[in-house]
Amino acid sequence: MSIPLITTLPAAPQRTDDPTTFANKADTFLAALPGMVTEENAAITEMNNVAAQVDADATSAANSASAASTSEGNAATSETNAGNAESGALAAQSVAEAAQALAEAALDNFDDRYLGAKSSDPTTDNDGDALLTGALYWNTSAGNLRVYNGSTWVVISLYVHPNHSGDVTSSGDGATTLQVAAITGKPALGSGLAATDELLINDGGVLKRMQIHVLQEQYLRSSTTGNKSVSGNPYLAEQTLTDGATISWNISNGAEAKATLGGNRTLDATAIPPAGTWCSFLAIQDGTGNRTLAYSADFDFGDAGSPTLSTAAGAEDLLSFRSNGIKLQFMGIAQGFA
Secondary structure: OOOOOOOOOOOOOOOOOOHHHHHHHHHHHHHHHHHHHHHHHHHHHHHHHHHHHHHHHHHHHHHHHHHHHHHHHHHHHHHHHHHHHHHHHHHHHHHHHHHHHHHHHHHHHHHHHEEEEEOOOOOOOOOOOOOOOOOEEEEOOOOEEEEEOOOOEEEEOOOOOOOOOOOEOOOOOOOOOEOOOOOOOOOOOOOOOOOOOEEEEEEOOEEEEEEHHHHHHHHHHOOOOOOOOOOOOOOOOEEEOOOOOEEEEEHHHOOEEEEEEOOOEEEEEEEOOOOOOEEEEEEEEOOOOOOOEEEOOOEEOOOOOOOOOOOOOOOEEEEEEEEOOOOEEEEEEEEEEO
């Protein structure tokens, strides 16, 4: 794009020209002016176009520069993101390698403990290292599981449930022989059992021990109607209570109890039996005698009040009580035994 040139005007008339020359120059000069105006207008138009193009080019250049700057920023961000991604990948790789190492160590530890199935006792583990105490393996020849105790392999015997036709015994582990009868049908006490031998009973889902004499007492004192009988020579075993400032009497361990009074004492019933249960306590004076006996709130002596014990050394007084389910009601005293 070029700006058109303006044609040079003819010579202008001069004052020094003669009239004819002056007139001719003036006519020629004036005739050239309209053309010059047209050419100037065209030149101005073209200059305006050039100026507009320059402005457009400047705007385009500015936009290009902005785009280039944005691209540069995006490139820097992409570079940063790429660096972060690389760091994350390296961290993930490190975590994965650590997890792999732990898994391999756990597998190796398990492999050292359980050696798998073998036809004979191994002398080393699966890595060829020394055996660990507690290592296991399955002997395919004998069909049993074996454990290494640090010096030799020991067979782990499978538990075989007894047939319950006789005693269940153990050897070498200090366990007490368990007396059992037939599980099915009605259970029966075996012969030769002592009153202090214990049975296992299910008390509301809790397994508890009970001495045979307590079971007999509970049976004889139960509120169930009808006659009851126990073969042989049943008796209500007497328990000897521990002497102290307070003598504790747990009647569930025996409704007949005795204690030697080594001083002035208080008798405390730690368990009240069911209503209708009869029980007795034998108070024995020690070698000094003249001991007194007080009673906890578990005892009720009515209007008469508590009795006075014999005072002689070695004297024995038998106090009888009946339970109403809340307290032990005093029924009487037999005194002066020796």
